[in-house]
Amino acid sequence: MTLRVGSGKFKGRRLSVPRGPRRFSSGRTKKGLFDFLSPYLEDALVLDLFAGTGGLGVEALSRGARFCLFVEIDAKAVAALKENLSQLFPPEQYEVRKENFREALEHLFKTGRKFDLILADPPYRQEFLDELSSVWRQYSILQVSGILALEHSKRTNFSEPENLELFKARRYGDTIISYFRPKR
Numbered sequence: 001m002t003l004r005v006g007s008g009k010f011k012g013r014r015l016s017v018p019r020g021p022r023r024f025s026s027g028r029t030k031k032g033l034f035d036f037l038s039p040y041l042e043d044a045l046v047l048d049l050f051a052g053t054g055g056l057g058v059e060a061l062s063r064g065a066r067f068c069l070f071v072e073i074d075a076k077a078v079a080a081l082k083e084n085l086s087q088l089f090p091p092e093q094y095e096v097r098k099e100n101f102r103e104a105l106e107h108l109f110k111t112g113r114k115f116d117l118i119l120a121d122p123p124y125r126q127e128f129l130d131e132l133s134s135v136w137r138q139y140s141i142l143q144v145s146g147i148l149a150l151e152h153s154k155r156t157n158f159s160e161p162e163n164l165e166l167f168k169a170r171r172y173g174d175t176i177i178s179y180f181r182p183k184r
Contacts (some may be wrong), residue, residue: 009027009062010134017053017080025116029151029173029177030055030059031057032068032170032172032177033056033119036170036179037117040116041064041065041117043062044066044101044115045114045117045118046060046065046113046117047069047108047115047141048071048119049071049101049104049105049118049121050071050101051081052072053076053077054085056119057070057119058084058085060119061089062090065117069108070071070092070097071097071099072096072097073097073098075098078098081096082096098165101122103135104134106139108139108141109138109140109141113142114142114146115142115146116143116146117146120148120150120151121150121151122151122152125156126157127154129159130157130159134161136161137161137163139166140163142181144184146178146181146182147180149178151175151181152176153174153176155174160180163183164182164183165183166180167179167181
């Protein structure tokens, strides 16, 4: 499978992907996501949670984000991600953490790091969404004006934590992107 940057400074650049079964955001879904988020990208601090090979975070950087932290647990995906990043961006523009999302959110919360934009594309299984919702209640790391963009199957539901509110949802075939903001 070929994965490419859809727009911005590195439009059309191919990204390395490891062999084996992987699920990537479709081109249509990714375009819809970034068309919606484009007003929020310039100079943003971004977290790509469940980063895989970095397709979403790389797209955000290509479109003007200042910094992206990539969190991924799979070693093969992390190796491809590091290769992709080193070919496109200076090291001060990104960080890669090989750990699960629970550990990452807890660490980021405890160290006081906050993000303008969080891109979350977890495996399309309900247990991941349930756990993400539970962990998010404890470790919210969005800026007050930040956005969590969550990609999930139309067959699964994200139980909205008390500290988030859904303000937009868009459907692309079997995929839904739900956009959340912190409750004020």
